[in-house]
Amino acid sequence: MITISNEELRQNIKYLELLSTSYPNITSAVEEVVNLKAILNLPKGTEHFLTDIHGEAEAFNHVMQNASGAIRRKVYEELGSTVSIEDLEELTTLIYYPKEKLELIKKKKDERLLDNWYELTIYRLVRVTRAASSKYTRSKVRKTLPKDFAYIMEELLQEDEHRFNKKEYYTQIIKSLVEYERADLFIIQISQVIKNLTIDHLHIIGDIYDRGPAPHEVMDTLMSQKNLDIQWGNHDILWMGAAAGSQVCVANAVRIALRYANNDVIEEGYGINLLPLATFASKVYKDDECAKFMPKESVQKPFDIDEKLLAKMHKAISIIQFKLEEDVIRKNPSYEMKKRKILNTIDLKDCSIEIEGVRYKLNDSSFPTIDPKNPIKLTNEEKNVIEAITNNFIHSEKLTRHIRFLYAKGSMYCTYNNNLLFHACILLNEDGSFKKKKINGEYYKGKALMDKYDQMAREAYFSKDSSKTSPDFLWFLWCNEDSTLFGKDKMTTFERYFIDDKATHKETLSPYYKLMGKDDGTLAVQILEEFGLDSKDSHIINGHTPVKLSKGESPIKAGGRQLVIDGGFSKAYQKTTGIAGYTLTYNSYGLTLISHNPFESVEKVLKEGFDIKSTKQVIETVTERKRVGDTDTGKTIMDKIYNLEMLISSYKKGIIKQKD
Incomplete structure (x- = not known):
């Protein structure tokens, strides 16, 4: 002492x-x-890092259920020498989806054999749970146990079934669970305990929203996790802005949903009525095929409404978005986005527009709501549409719960166990020095800038004082050159829709990406030290930019100091990445990167025992095993x-x- x-x-x-x-x-x-x-x-608990989930709820949920393959490994290590492959597969699937698997098993099993199956299965689940809990204190394990069976589970976990004096006691507990028809509930709850013990802490490094079909379901899954943190991505901040009442954020969120035919997310997921937009679009664009606005080719699913109507809605909200964006730029000169004020240069007669001093031909001549004298002015009907939808975003109870959770558990960056986590980038100059940003007369850079952005993002949602940060600031974080969540010189959405010349589509990455791509570790150390971390064994962990593994790109950069773990959870990127997502794990032995193959369906897991095939790559091992004290x-x-x-x-x- x-x-x-x-x-x-x-x-x-x-x-x-x-x-x-x-x-x-x-x-x-x-x-x-x-x-x-x-x-x-x-030993320290296992941390799991995932990023860029983009609404792929089914695949994400499965990765959570199988703990990125850790549960399968745990089952095989504990029981592999004594249990058949068929039974091992059945047990792992049961742990992943206990309710659904139990229903299938009870239909197939002979009732006379079912009691014996229950007893054997519970015995095996207890052994797996015991193995999963071995690195934790009794107190921590006790807190993980469900109230319904806490005493029974604790007894089973602490007692050795082979001990002579306790063998009958142990066996009778299991028999009684079956006799009193509590076996199903016990199996469901102990399966959850195994999953909770296998993932000690979860890190989500941004972009939960957009592209995929069910970000709201991803959020529900995250809200059920006990230990997690979230680093906001630019797609998350867009929805945070929409929920705060920023019309320009609402228009962007709706446009992206329609682009991927994910109107169900908005209408059914969050109860937001898009009928005003559908009515407006079908009237104003009734003679327009809106061919450029058809849902993405990669989207393969039946549509609840005519895809041609989706295309009209898509175009209608896009034009509203472009008008709103230029109005926000006009009102906020401090955003320094004058080069993105392009609608004022549109010439409807010769169907052209000027961008950064060069005039380009438009591939569309139908702009019924654009006034040549004041191109950024919304028509009365457009105003009514965006006001109605924005009001619905603000008052969606489920969206409010999800966004408040993002604020409670999220931030611009996080330092945890000597690692620095953020979604996209740090603002840097071309020489690698920290770029200064002037905000309200003061200059910020590096960590101080990230802290300031974090504060302003919270003000934008929570502050009722009109003199504080406007909700439109969240749109700035979505797409501005100086946003640490975006990391490009511009967002060329207008050009991609209306100009065929692909040179105009280019979005140049910020210096951070170029410099880190060539870094030998020196710049990474500078960044880590800026955030108060000992650079000896620390890492920068990012998402945002998909790693093109199929083209030989590596997720390990800056001499091993930076790990970019966007491996393509989003189906839209899987052709580019060649895989279907990464999980980074950090346990007492070191860092491991796990790459996942595409997930097919829960039904295939249940009926065929199909699991995501994952490949482990050990990135870094420690000479001395990490303890909680470290x-x-x-x-x-x-x-x-x-x-x-x-x-x-x-x-x-x-x-x-x-x-x-």
């Missing part, structure tokens, strides 16, 4: 008196110190130990009186 001076004890007397209410005497304080010091020597949690525990030792000293010296 360390020596603590009387002066230091008296300086902390108020805190120590408060602490004494929880630990009223030396015995209780010493008991807690002994427990905490023991915890410091346990983690951020360990630092918190050590602080608590120090405070308890101060309390013990106060008791021994009579500065604070012990209680019975």
Whole structure:
């Protein structure tokens, strides 16, 4: 025990008196110190890092259910030498989807054999749970157990079924669960315990929303996780802006949903009525084929409404978006986006537009809502449409819950266990120095800029003071050159729709990407130190830009200091990446990157035992196994130990009186 001076004890007397209410005497304080010091020597829990999920709920949910392949490995390690392959496959699928698998099994099994199957399965699940819980304290495992079966599970996990005096006791617990028809519920709940113990902490490095069919279901899954953090992506910030009431963010979110025929996300997922847009589009664009606005070719699904109507809605909201964007640029000169004010240069007679001093031919001549004298002015009907939809975004109860969760668990960046996590980039100059950004008369750069953006993003949603940050600032973070969530010089949405010359479609990446791509680790160390991290064994972990594995690109950059883990969860990118997503794991032995093949369906998992095929690549191993004491949690525990030792000293010296 360390020596603590009387002066230091008296300086902390108020805190120590408060602490004494929880630990009223030396015995209780010493008991807690002994427990905490023991915890410091346990292996660190496994962290899972995923990014750019983009609404692919089914594939993401399966990765959560199989813990990126860890549960399968755990089952095979524990039972592989004594159980048939067929039974191992059945057990792993049961852990992934217990409710659904139980229904199938009960239909197939002979009722006379079902009780025996239940007893054997529960026994095997307990063994897997015991293996999964082996690196945790009893206290932590106890907190993971469900209330319904906490006592029973704890007994089964702590007792050895082979111990002579307890064998019948252990067996009778399992038999009773089956006899009193509680086996199904027990299997469902212990399967969840296995999954909770296998993923100790989850990191989502941005872009939950857009492109895929069910980001709202991804959010529901995330809200069920106990330990997680989220680093906002630019697609997330867009929906945060829409929920805050930014019309320009609403228009962008709706446009992207229609582009991928994901109107169900908006209408059924969040209860937002798009009928005003459908009515308006079918009237104003009734004679327009809107061929350029048909849903993406990669989208293969039946449409609830005529895809031609989807195309008309898509074009209608796009024109509204472009008008709103230029109005926001006009109102906010500090955004420095004058070069994106292009609608004012449109010439409807010769069907052309000027972009950065060059005039281009448009591939579309139908612009019935654009006034040549004031191209960015919304028509009255367009105003009514965007106001109605925005009002629905603001008042969607489910969207509000999801966005508030993003604010509660999310941030622009996160430092955790000596790693730096952010979605896209750090603002850099071409020479690798931190780029300064002037905001309200003050300059910010590096970490200070990220902190300022974080603060402003929160103000944009929560502040009711009109003098504070406008919700439209979230649109700035979505697509501005100086946004650390975007990382490009511009967003060329208009050009991609209306100009065939692909030179105009180019979006140049910010210096961060070019410099980090060539970095030997020097720049990465500079960035890590800017965020207060010891660069010796720390890493930068990003998403945002898909790794083109099929073209030989590596996710490991900057001499191993940077890990880019966007492997293409989004189906739209899987041809580019050659895989269907990455999971990065960090356990007590080091870092492992797991690449996933495309997921087919839950039905195939249940009926055929099909699982995502994943490939492990060990990135970095540690010479000495990481313990809890080496983690951020360990630092918190050590602080608590120090405070308890101060309390013990106060008791021994009579500065604070012990209680019975």
